[in-house]
Amino acid sequence: MVAFKLLTVALVAGSAVAQTFRRTASCPKLGCVFPPDQVDFVAGQTFDIRIEVQAPVNGSEAYNNGKPDPNFSVKIGGEGAELMDVTTFFGIADPAVESYNFTYYEDLFASQAGAKTPVNVLAKSYRNIQLHNPGKYKVVLTYNGGMTTEATWEVLPLSDCKKAKNVIVFIGDGMATSMVSAARLLAHKTVNGRYQSRMKMDEAPAYGSQMTHSLDSFITDSANSASALFTGKKMTVNGLNAYTDSTGKGFANPKVETVFEMFRRITGGQVGIVSKAYIADATPAAVCTHTSQRSQYTAIIEQYLNGVTGNFTWFPWQGVDLLFGGGAENFLAGPGNGNVSQFERWASHGYQVGYNNTQLQAFDNAERALGLFTRGNISTWLDQHVYKDTLDFAVTPQGARGAYDQPGLKEMTLKAIDILHTRAKARGTGFSLMSEAALIDKEMHVQDVDRALGDLLELDDTLRATLKHLEEIGELEDTLVVVTADYGHGCTADTKFLEAQTADRAKRNAVGVYQNSGLSAYTVPEGVLPTNHTQFTSPQGDGFPVTWDPRYTIAHGWAAIPDKREDFKINSYHERIPAVSNTSGYFFNPQDNPAGFAMTGNIDVSEGQGVHSLVDVPVYAWGPGHELFRGVMGNVDIAFRLAEALDLGKTSNVTAPYTK
Ligand SMILES: *[C@@H]1O[C@H](CO)[C@@H](O)[C@H](O)[C@H]1NC(C)=O
Ligand SMILES: *[C@@H]1O[C@H](CO)[C@@H](O)[C@H](O)[C@H]1NC(C)=O
C-alpha cells in the first residue's frame, strides 16, 4: 500500500513574536525590507525594493500609540563599501510615501477573542532596478527613532558552463518521489524484483531533489513554489513573483523578474505555457505574471498578454507566444471580465484561437496561438483514455456537455514545441516552454490517487515523446529539459491552543495549514526572532533540534492511519501506541494523547499503525547544463541553475529586440 505522509509544521513561538498569524510575512520587526534578508539574485535580474515602517496601536508590539516615525531612511552598499541612500545608489527618484493601516490577529487567542491589532504604516517602493555586479550587498533600514532592519543580498557569479539555447521545464504538480515510485510500480513490470522496463524519468543523466518550504511556512502552495522555482526567491502562500506586503492588495507589491521574462528580455526568445489546469492557475501564471493574490485571474490573463501595466511596467513584455490548457471560463465575456471576450481580444492581437484538439493540430506553426479546450481543467488522462464515459460530463469552452476532442499533455506539449521552434528559427532565437502536469495535484486533493498516478504516467509519456521529438527536429543538443515538482501533499499545530480547547472540532482549529503552517520552532529557542542568524547548538550537538517540544509543532500526518488521537506534542513518556486492540480489531488508545482530537482510521482494522510514506520532490535533467541539477537543491536553486545554463546573468541591462 502506498501512503502519503502529510507533513505539517508550526512556527517559532514566544510571546514577543506572535507566530500563528504573521503581521507581515518575512517581516518580524517593525521595519520591513522587501526583498528580505538572505535573498540571492541573478546578475541583472529586475526587481522592486519596498520598505515599510509599521506601528501597532496595541498588542505585544505596540509602538508610540500607533504612530510610525516619518523620519526613516534606507541605505545600500556592496560588501565593505560605504552605504549610500538607495536613490543615490540606483540613480532613481525618491518615491512618494504611502500611508495606510491594516489590522491582524496576533495569535489564535486574539482571534478567538476577536481582538484585532490595528497597525499604521508608512511605506515606499523603488521600482525597476537591477544589481549587476556579483557579490554581497547590505541594505539597512533605519526607522522609528533608531530601530534598524538589515538585509544581506547576494548577486551570484556569472555563468561559466555550457550554454543552452532552449529550455523546457516540466512541473509535475504535487509530484512527490513516493508518487513516482507508485506510478512506476503501476506501469512497469517486475520479474523477481527486476524491472523489465523503467520510466523515462529514471533515465535522466542528472537526478537531484529539492526542498520546497516557502519563505514563511513549511508547506507551500503552487504560487509560491512556482515563484521560487522561476525567480529564485522564496515567496509567501498565494504570491506570484511578488512579495506579500501589508497593503492586503493584490497589485503594486514588490515584484521579481522570472527566468522566462529574463529569457525574453535578454535573448528576444519565444515563451510558451502549457497546463492541464485552467490556464490562469498558479503554476502557469508564475511563468510571467506578478501579483500577491493568485486568484486575480482577469489580471493574470491581462499580464500574459501585456505584462504588468501602469506605473509598474519594467520593459515591453509583448505577450506570451502560446497558451494551451483549460479554463475558458476566465476568457468568456462576462461581468468579471469587463464583458470582454478574451478570445476575441487575443484574436485581435494576432493569436490563432482554438477550442479542441482538431483545431490545435491545425494551428499554423508560424503564428502565436491561444488554445483552451475545456471550461475548467482539462480531463484527466484516465478519463480521456480509460473511463471515457466520464467525458459526457466534461464541458467544452462553448459550454456544451461532452468535451470529447480534448488534447492531452503530450498533444499540447508537442504542438507547442513545433510552434515555438518554428517561430524561434525564423527569428534566430531560442525558445522556452513551461509544461505542467497539473492534475497530479488536483486529483490528490480529492484523494483520487488513481487519476493522479494516471496523469503522472502521462507526464512521463510526454517527456519520452518530447526528447524524441527534439531529436527529430535537431534541437536535442541545444535544449535543456528539466522535470520537477512543487511540493508533496499535509501543517503545524499550536499545541497550547489545542490543549486549551475542550471539543474535538475546536482542537482542530489549532492546526495551521498553508500560510499558517509556519516555520520550524525546533531549531530556535522560544522568543528569538527568526532573523537572528546565531547558530544555536542542540544539547545533542549539531544536526539535532534545539528543542523537541516547542509550542508550535509539526502537525504530522499520514493518509493511511489507524484510529488515533492527535495533540501534535512529543510523547515524552514512551514510544507512542496510537491504537489498542481487542477481538474486534484496533481502536483508539485511551491512554494516547487524551487531550488530542480523534482521527478515525482509514485502513484495515487489524493494523494498529500507519503505513509507509513520502519525501522531498525529485529533479531530473537532460541536455546542456543538465549536470547543474544534480544533488540536493532548494527550489530557488532551480531558477539560478536555469539562469546559469541559459547564460542570463548580465553585468548591464541587456535587452534584445523581440518581434511578434
Ligand atoms: C532622521 O534620521 C536620521 C538618520 O536616521 C538622523 O540623522 C536625523 O537627525 C533624523 N532627523 C530627525 C528630524 O529626527
Ligand atoms: C486607519 O485609516 C483610516 C482611513 O485612513 C482612518 O480613518 C483610521 O482612523 C485609521 N485607523 C487607525 C487605527 O489609525
Ligand SMILES: *[C@@H]1O[C@H](CO)[C@@H](O)[C@H](O)[C@H]1NC(C)=O
Ligand atoms: C486594540 O484596540 C482595538 C480598538 O480599541 C480593540 O478593538 C482591540 O481589541 C485591541 N486589540 C488588542 C490585541 O488588544
Ligand SMILES: *[C@@H]1O[C@H](CO)[C@@H](O)[C@H](O)[C@H]1NC(C)=O
Ligand atoms: C503614475 O505615476 C505618476 C507619476 O508619479 C502619477 O502622477 C500617477 O498618478 C501614477 N498613476 C497611477 C495609476 O498610479
Ligand SMILES: *[C@@H]1O[C@H](CO)[C@@H](O)[C@H](O)[C@H]1NC(C)=O
Ligand atoms: C532596461 O532596459 C529596458 C529596455 O530599454 C527598459 O525598459 C528598462 O527600464 C531598463 N531597466 C533598467 C533597470 O534600467
Ligand SMILES: *[C@@H]1O[C@H](CO)[C@@H](O)[C@H](O)[C@H]1NC(C)=O
Ligand atoms: C457587464 O454587463 C453587465 C450585465 O449586462 C452590466 O451590469 C455591467 O455593468 C457590465 N460591466 C461592464 C464593465 O461593462
Ligand SMILES: *[C@@H]1O[C@H](CO)[C@@H](O)[C@H](O)[C@H]1NC(C)=O
Ligand atoms: C472543434 O471546434 C470547432 C469550433 O468550435 C468546431 O467547429 C468543430 O466541430 C470541433 N471539432 C470537433 C471534432 O469537436
Ligand SMILES: *[C@@H]1O[C@H](CO)[C@@H](O)[C@H](O)[C@H]1NC(C)=O
Ligand atoms: C479545477 O481544479 C481546481 C483546483 O482543484 C478546482 O477548484 C476546480 O473546481 C477544477 N475545475 C473543474 C472545472 O473541475
Ligand SMILES: *[C@@H]1O[C@H](CO)[C@@H](O)[C@H](O)[C@H]1NC(C)=O
Ligand atoms: C540572537 O539571539 C541570541 C540568543 O537569544 C542572543 O544572545 C543574541 O544577542 C541575538 N543576536 C542578535 C543580533 O539579536
Ligand SMILES: *[C@@H]1O[C@H](CO)[C@@H](O)[C@H](O)[C@H]1NC(C)=O
Ligand atoms: C473493543 O473496543 C471498542 C472500543 O473501546 C468497543 O466499542 C468494543 O465493544 C470492544 N469489543 C470487544 C469485543 O470487546
